[in-house]
Structures are given as C-alpha cells and as structure tokens.
Amino acid sequence: MKTKIVILGAGESGVGSAILAQKKGYAVFVSDLGKIKEKYKNVLSQKKIDFEESRHSESKILEAETVVKSPGIPETAPLIQKLKSRQIPVISEIEFAGRFTNAKTICITGSNGKTTTTLLTYHILKNAGLNVGLAGNVGQSFAWQVAEKQHDIYVIELSSFQLDGMFDFRADVAVLLNITPDHLDRYGNSMQNYTDSKFRIIQNQRANDYFIFCADDEIIQKEIKKREIKPVAVPFGVSDPKSPGAGIANNKMIININQKQFSMSILDLSLQGKHNTYNSMAAGIASMVLEIRNDQLRESLSDFKGVEHRLEHFLKVHGIEFVNDSKATNVNSTWYALESIRQPIVWIAGGIDKGNDYSMLHALVKEKVKAIVCLGKDNSKLHAAFDGIAKNVVDAASMEEAVKAAYYLARNGDTVLLSPACASFDLFENYEDRGEQFKNEVRNL
Structure with a gap:
C-alpha cells in the first residue's frame, strides 16, 4: 500500500509538494477550500494528481498519514485541530521537501527585510557561479525544485507560519533579521509566542552551523540570553564589528568571519538606508560563510536592483x-x-x-x-x-x-x-x- 499524503492548499507550495510526493511514490490527494488557479489546475490534471476545490472532504483528508498544510491556513482551523487530535502529523512544504535533499540551506526570517535579504543573498551566490535555488516565500516552490531541478544550495525565505510547520528540518545557515509585532492575531496576541516561532529557525542546528542575527534588536538580544545557542553565533549591527560578526566603522561596512575580513563603503551599497545596511550585512555574512570571494561580493552588493513593491x-x-x-x-x-x-x-x-x-x-x-x-x-x-x-x-x-x-x-x-x-x-x-x-x-x- 502506498503511503497516503494530503496536501491542503493548491497554490505554489501545495502544488510543488504534490509533485514531489507523487515522484516519491506517495498516494496524493490535494484539497483547496477556495478556487484553484488555472495554471495550477492544469499541472495537477496533467500529472494525474487527484484534487478537489471549493471544499474540504473531511472523510478523505482524515485518512491521511501525513498532511502538508499551506502556510495561509491557521493552526486554529477546526480541520487542523481534528487532524492533530488524531495524531496525524501536519507539516509545512519546507519540512516535507527538506526530507528529500542534501543541499545546503540558507534560511532567512524576520518581521521585515526577509525578501530583500533573500533576493540579495541569491543574487550574490548566483553571480558567483554557484548552483543555487531561490525558495520559500519567494521564487519557485522548494518542493517543486527538489522534485525537478536539484540545486547544491537553496536560499529560503521563511515566514513564522512556515517555521511553525517545521520540526526535523535543519538550516545550515540561519538568519534572523529582527522581531517586531506582526501577525499577533495568529499567535494568541502573545509577543512571546510569535518570538518563539521566529526562533524555530535555529532548531536542530549543530555546532558547525551558523546563526546570523541582528545585535541591535532588543527582542533578539533578550531571547539569546535565555537560550542555549549551539551554532556559531554571528552578530551584525551598526556599532564596531565583532569577530565573528559585522558592523560599521568610519562609514565602512566590515565583516569578519572564518579568519577573513571584507570591507566596503556603505555609500557604495546599492541598497541605501539603515534598514538596508542591515540587510546587506546579513546577506554578506551568509555569502562569506560559503566562501564567496571579496571582489564578487563587492560587485553584487553594489549592483543589486532591489525588490518590486518594496520602496x-x-x-x-x-x-x-x-x-x-x-x-x-x-x-x-x-x-x-x-x-x-x-x-x-x-x-x-x-x-x-x-x-x-x-x-x-x-x-x-x-x-x-x-x-x-x-x-x-x-x-x-x-x-x-x-x-x-x-x-x-x-x-x-x-x-x-x-x-x-x-x-x-x-x-x-x-x-x-x-x-x-x-x-x-x-x-x-x-x-x-x-x-x-x-x-x-x-x-x-
């Protein structure tokens, strides 16, 4: 008998998960409470994947051995509660896809600046000639790429909702940009619940992994004191650079890591403004962890075009x-x-x-x-x-x-x-x- 997997939500991440599940020999059923976009419907039909739209057939869904849930569906939804009461694992697309790849992962989260930092990191690695994929909240679905075009490295933007559905997944490089009140309606109006969710990005990290974080963020600083941090901790901020770490001195952005130093005038960064300096530092550190050469890093940090719909x-x-x-x-x-x-x-x-x-x-x-x-x-x-x-x-x-x-x-x-x-x-x-x-x-x- 094939293992039964149900995918809830037929957007980019759901359809990607369905394609990967089918490829790995699961019996797949996709269910979306809303209308499924034409382009995704066509893919599901072409691949002969069983699906339904505008409803959730509970009897079929409750037969699942694993459920992959779209990040848009809240944990409090009655159907999700029912699945959990029956001990049926409910996971995210990232958790599912991570089971089928040995690629290195750079995972980026934060309340603000995630997309810019993710795209900038991807831009640097791609320009350096690495075989890199862009996934998570941006780019093509992680699962879809794992199914059809394996990369050596993935740069993955993660929202708190995606992190909530991740359990065994491990980030080789975790980036936490900032934590400010957001989505509190999904976290019982508790800032601590939301903060815990963001810190899931370092769960399962080992001593030779990296945790890159903003040292100027009060909530992050407070949390770090309460937790045991296993990976190499690499802070960045606008004061003098630590080692390992990044900072600003004499209008220069300086990064120290693994016995190497990189420096560049903040006036030469393509992304201007204090918040963008943070984004550039985080992307720069992540790239240096992967041993990108200084000249390549400098060029990419100065010619990046920015993100549509963001300033x-x-x-x-x-x-x-x-x-x-x-x-x-x-x-x-x-x-x-x-x-x-x-x-x-x-x-x-x-x-x-x-x-x-x-x-x-x-x-x-x-x-x-x-x-x-x-x-x-x-x-x-x-x-x-x-x-x-x-x-x-x-x-x-x-x-x-x-x-x-x-x-x-x-x-x-x-x-x-x-x-x-x-x-x-x-x-x-x-x-x-x-x-x-x-x-x-x-x-x-």
Whole structure:
C-alpha cells in the first residue's frame, strides 16, 4: 500500500509538494477550500494528481498519514485541530521537501527585510557561479525544485507560519533579521509566542552551523540570553564589528568571519538606508560563510536592483514622486518607509488590520506626512489613530480613488507613498496585486 499524503492548499507550495510526493511514490490527494488557479489546475490534471476545490472532504483528508498544510491556513482551523487530535502529523512544504535533499540551506526570517535579504543573498551566490535555488516565500516552490531541478544550495525565505510547520528540518545557515509585532492575531496576541516561532529557525542546528542575527534588536538580544545557542553565533549591527560578526566603522561596512575580513563603503551599497545596511550585512555574512570571494561580493552588493513593491521609486508625475511599498504589510515596515523619505509625504495606508498599534508612527506622521488616504473596507482604526495628527485624513474605496486623491493632495516636490501597514485581502488578491494596481493608476494620471 502506498503511503497516503494530503496536501491542503493548491497554490505554489501545495502544488510543488504534490509533485514531489507523487515522484516519491506517495498516494496524493490535494484539497483547496477556495478556487484553484488555472495554471495550477492544469499541472495537477496533467500529472494525474487527484484534487478537489471549493471544499474540504473531511472523510478523505482524515485518512491521511501525513498532511502538508499551506502556510495561509491557521493552526486554529477546526480541520487542523481534528487532524492533530488524531495524531496525524501536519507539516509545512519546507519540512516535507527538506526530507528529500542534501543541499545546503540558507534560511532567512524576520518581521521585515526577509525578501530583500533573500533576493540579495541569491543574487550574490548566483553571480558567483554557484548552483543555487531561490525558495520559500519567494521564487519557485522548494518542493517543486527538489522534485525537478536539484540545486547544491537553496536560499529560503521563511515566514513564522512556515517555521511553525517545521520540526526535523535543519538550516545550515540561519538568519534572523529582527522581531517586531506582526501577525499577533495568529499567535494568541502573545509577543512571546510569535518570538518563539521566529526562533524555530535555529532548531536542530549543530555546532558547525551558523546563526546570523541582528545585535541591535532588543527582542533578539533578550531571547539569546535565555537560550542555549549551539551554532556559531554571528552578530551584525551598526556599532564596531565583532569577530565573528559585522558592523560599521568610519562609514565602512566590515565583516569578519572564518579568519577573513571584507570591507566596503556603505555609500557604495546599492541598497541605501539603515534598514538596508542591515540587510546587506546579513546577506554578506551568509555569502562569506560559503566562501564567496571579496571582489564578487563587492560587485553584487553594489549592483543589486532591489525588490518590486518594496520602496520601489516608480514614477514622477508633474514633479510628484510615486513610491510603491505595497509589501509593507505591518507597522514596522511602514515606519522604515516613512523614515527613509526626505520630501513631504502623502501616505496611502490601510487594508486588513492585524491588531496594529499605530502609536509608533505618530512622531513620523507629525513630522513628515501632510495627508493620509485611507484605502480599506474599514478605516476606523486609521482615523482613530491619525485624525488630529495629520492635517488631512480622507477615505478611498478603490485604488483608482486613492491614487487620484493622493495626486490632488500632493504638490510639486512631494512624495506619494503607498505603504499600507496592513494585509491586502479586503480589496486585493495579495500585496503584488495591490502594488500593480497602484502602478497602473499612476500611469493613468
């Protein structure tokens, strides 16, 4: 009898898991409560993988010996609770795929900067000629790549939801960028639960693995004191560099690791701003662990193009600059965005609020923001937070309305910033859809 595996969710990670499971001889059933995208449906049909959409057939799902769950399905969902009460293991795609590869893994997590650091690390390794795959929250599904095109190294962006479903998986190099309140609605509104989730990135690490972390992050510093850290600990921060570690001295970014030193002027980094210096340090350390040459590292750190929907300086219309930061789905990301812009700002914000505390933005809004355009089905929390702090707070029911309102409120020399601080699912498919719609409406002005 073939081992029965059920995949819940038929997006990129679910379909990748199904392909790998089929290849490894499992009896596979894919179930999605929503509609499955055409391109994924075609793949499942072509490969003759059994699937259903717009429902979960419990009787079939509860027959599984293992369940691979999409990161979007919360642990508290009744179906997941039922599976757990029957002791049926529920794991993530990353955990599943990790069982079938001996490739080296660089795993990157944090509340902010994950995607930028992951893509930058991938860019450095790829430019150095290594056989490297990009996976996790970005790129193609890890499981799909393990099934169809093995790489020697994977750079994997991991959300806390993916980490929650990882048990035996081990990162050769773990990167923890920062921990700030995010997704607390999924963690019983407990910051400690969320922090524990992030620290799962170092579970199973051995003495010759590496743990790269931000020494300037208070929560990380506090947690490290409470835990036994087995791997080589490599801190980075804006003070003088440790050894091993990275830091800033005389406007130079300096990395010390494995008896080697790398230095580069922070003015030559392609990613500017304090938060991006952290991202560059983390990617630089991870690359040096894999013995990338200094000249290759310097070149890649200076020519990286950045990430779409993350502080993307898009267009100028009549002297007004439009910046697309749709990827900012939490307050901390938006703090970085507001902090990095020098011109007066018209800020487009809103969406599905994840239990946000906007008070940390008050000082920046007072100083820099001349108007706020609230774009969401329910903007009451934004009004409660900013009425009286910003001069103008207006509502918009669509991206077209929001961009037009922002354009009228802005003047030559101002910046219109889309940095929602919220999830996008009330009016958009995802943050990419939100960012694309923003850019389209700007083009139409």
